[in-house]
Amino acid sequence: MAKKIDVPFNGTKEQEERLKRELAALRKEHGGKGLMIASLQKAQEIYGYLPAPVQQMIADELGVSLAEVYGVATFYAQFSLYPKGQYKIGVCLGTACYVKGSGDVYKKICDTLKIEGGQCTDDLKFSLDATRCIGCCGLAPVMTVNDDVYGKVTPDEIEGILAKYN
């Protein structure tokens, strides 16, 4: 379970308007069918995560219950109900990386940042997720920090890598 962080929802009017605009565009593009996942993806793009008020907005826009939105939002790994860190760390725990020791890398990051997978540090700086195969198995074990990719990572290098973002 992700650690709940007490961040009050501070969405802006502009964000809400943008969401409504994007949803209207989606509806047109999809011919009104199968909108939910794409809507949640758009909302997460705008807000960074999917807190209850945002789920409610989508429920209202699509004319479905909040429970249905929540059901879909919690089903897929891509969606997060909690905010992510400024730097999102991903460690590939796909098989190729795992047999090459990415489990140790992951553990080292947990120990260093004192968080678990799915969690965010208290200062909202780093969050950590175990990712599925990101497909550069030649570089195994692989970790990513936002868009930066680090290949052939060893646990010793973790502190140095994290220091770059501090």
Next chain:
Amino acid sequence: MFRSHILVCGGTGCTSGNSMKVYDALVDRIRKEGLENEVHVTKTGCFGLCALGPIMIVYPEGAFYSQVKVEDVDEIINEHIIKGRIVTRLLYKETVGEDGGIKALNDTNFYKKQHRVALRNCGVINPEKIEEYIAYDGYEALGKVLTEMTPQDVIDVISKSGLRGRGGAGFPTGRKWQFAKNSPGNKKYVCCNADEGDPGAFMDRSILEGDPHAVIEAMAIAAYAIGADQGYIYVRAEYPIAVQRLTIAIRQAREYGLLGKNIFNSGFNFDLDIRLGAGAFVCGEETALMTSIEGHRGEPRPRPPFPAVKGLFGKPTILNNVETYANVPQIILKGADWFASMGTEKSRGTKVFALGGKIHNTGLVEIPMGTTMREIIYDIGGGCPNGKKFKAAQTGGPSGGCIPAHLIDTPIDYDNLIAIGSMMGSGGLIVMDEDNCMVDIAKFFLEFTVDESCGKCTACRIGTKRLYEMLCKVTDGTATMEDLDKMEELCHYIKENSLCGLGQTAPNPVLSTLHYFRDEYEAHVRDKRCPAGVCKKLLRYQIVADKCKGCTLCARNCPVGAISGTVKEPHVIDASKCIKCGVCMEKCKFGAIIKA
């Protein structure tokens, strides 16, 4: 006319190694030298040899440069492009012949035994230019189908070729299409499964990144065969490059009139849209994928009704995997007999494997069905690095099993893999050496399926969790021999009582390792020992007295004060205090600490 072509790999593997910066630097230098009209730099899809990325090839010489860095660009331009002298130090060693000249890539061990059908354009054409695809016979198959063949002709050719689904189960593609064609209804759908979720498999992504038009063309052919006018490609949102290239490819195909209304003036209409998956392994299952496209939780539905009768939005639908589609245009152009001449009796054609794990040449290989595991791992893959002994190969991802070393000469096809307790799956092939613990591997896959079980069936939702807990007991050293039998029983229970492929195959990694590596399980249970030295709770760290110099470094770094001893005297570890964190072993400069 260009006098030289530089092909830079733009696949995910090489891009992660900064190949796009190399590309930019090349383009930049060539412009500065005023050579834009003489030297052409292109981004291509994956060459397959990901272990050596970033990769580039310079033609006409065919110089295959590997592990190219931005700093190397000046040398390549100055020496190779301007002076015509090949930069030998960057050449892939296998391509340097005995006389010092360049050997053709197809003569190297990695490529020699490969036969590229699905990957034929990957690493050859620029995937962002439809003209390059067309120049390589692209959309010719669609033209042939629409102008010369009836829908039934198309299905007959595909059936006769013996093509089977490349996504896992190996269902005959032609038969699937026939069912959908026979289903009544004026609205039908064609879907493509690009939700590649097997950890360690990345061939579908490479095809989408390297040759997206092949998939689009094949979907149009399938649509014509079954009478559909709309298609969806369901692709993982985690594959940004693939999504971007697909988007470009669809737009270009529309501009050329190869998607849309009245294609080739034949009266046939077909259009295609992308749907982004949101990260759920179960969505690789066909009914779950369709539920997900409809916007719901991706839970599988019972079959029958099969999707060919009642699929997406309740209409007849076919769903094929990316690699399956990538074969289709070639089959139409070259004929069913050509395709059927490759492979084994029941598994025709070629299969792409993603080689990964403890192997020299990680990357993508495409080989005729029936090639043995030994040829793939040793001849193509170059064996295990660091002189380690090959222990097992895992195929089929979380649904498959581990193939032990003594079965390495098994010819790989759908039926042989099932017979030895694994399955083809999407084609991930992970090599393990003596340092991998098979119980730990089984636990790894179970952790994955526990996480990814959609929760609909009790046997899968709770069963995989209980199975995982039992495996934890084994790796913790608290399991009994009776637990091993219980585990086996539970495995069969889960297989028999789950609705979809996920649950039905989830116990395979446990069953196959229990079958082939039972001694390893027993060592954990009976002797409280992990033979590979992986399971932390069963490890005992020891100091070899002869090697210990008494430098005290380990004692000072031990977080729990478990190491004692006087300066310049051998130290000892108190096993009752040791938390097995491994810091001492990491810190020791003399290699005096070992795992026993």
